[in-house]
Amino acid sequence: MARKKKTDDAGGGGGDWMTTYADMITLMLCFFVILFNPELITQGQLDAIAESMRMGGIGSRPGGVTVTPGRAADLGNTIMSLPSMERGRVMGTALRRAVSVFSPEIRSNMIRVTHDERGLVITLAGDAFFHSASAIINMEATRDTLLRLGTYLDSYELRGRRFRIEGHSDSVDVDPLGPWEDNWHLSVERSRSVLRYLAALGVNERRFQIAGFADTVPIAPNDTPEGRAANRRVDIIIIDDGHL
DSSP states (O other): OOOOOOOOOSOTTTTHHHHHHHHHHHHHHHHHHHHHOGGGOOHHHHHHHHHHHHHTTTTSSSTTOOSOTTTHHHHHHHHHTSHHHHHHHHHHHHHHHHHHHTHHHHHTTSEEEEEETTEEEEEEEHHHHBOTTOSSBOHHHHHHHHHHHHHHHTSGGGTTOOEEEEEEOOSSOOOTTSSOSSHHHHHHHHHHHHHHHHHHTTOOGGGEEEEEOTTSSOSSOTTSHHHHHHHSEEEEEEEOGGGO
């Protein structure tokens, strides 16, 4: 009986499919890196990821093979070690810790913790932290919170970071018989009061900038009591490196 001729082994296409497969896995890695914390992904980080992919040779070979052998295995490590990715992880950790440290104040609307183009923002409600129309801090109500704030800003994870304290007011004119020339004066003095207290707790004041914006940067309409109360605030910003 004639024996059947042995067929060739399957998969005779060589190892190129492995490179395409590695390319797909790398792209998935990039995708999930972005999804990991979308609020902290900046345009600079996206550009860095795209540049790393171009360096890997994407689109440089025909037939769907897009990454040269040996590069795909290192590309994920390259992306995760980029300085911008490291800064994003640090700020993400700082954000989560701030939410934990100030959770009682967040629930009572004394503090808001957000993140924007300036960096991580800890907002102190003016009516909770200051006496009415004054730059004197209400110590009886806020001492414990300010102590935790000082400890947080002086923590190991924020070493080397710089901070900016920004005072804001509503649009109502100050009392002409009071100590403030105008809302600019009041907003700056509230920033200075917070700085002086944090410095007294041991936080290096050379890490700070201060500013007063009066009513020029509202976060709510000034035509309601609630809106004006929201605008009376002090923002403590852990500055993103791009805004130093």
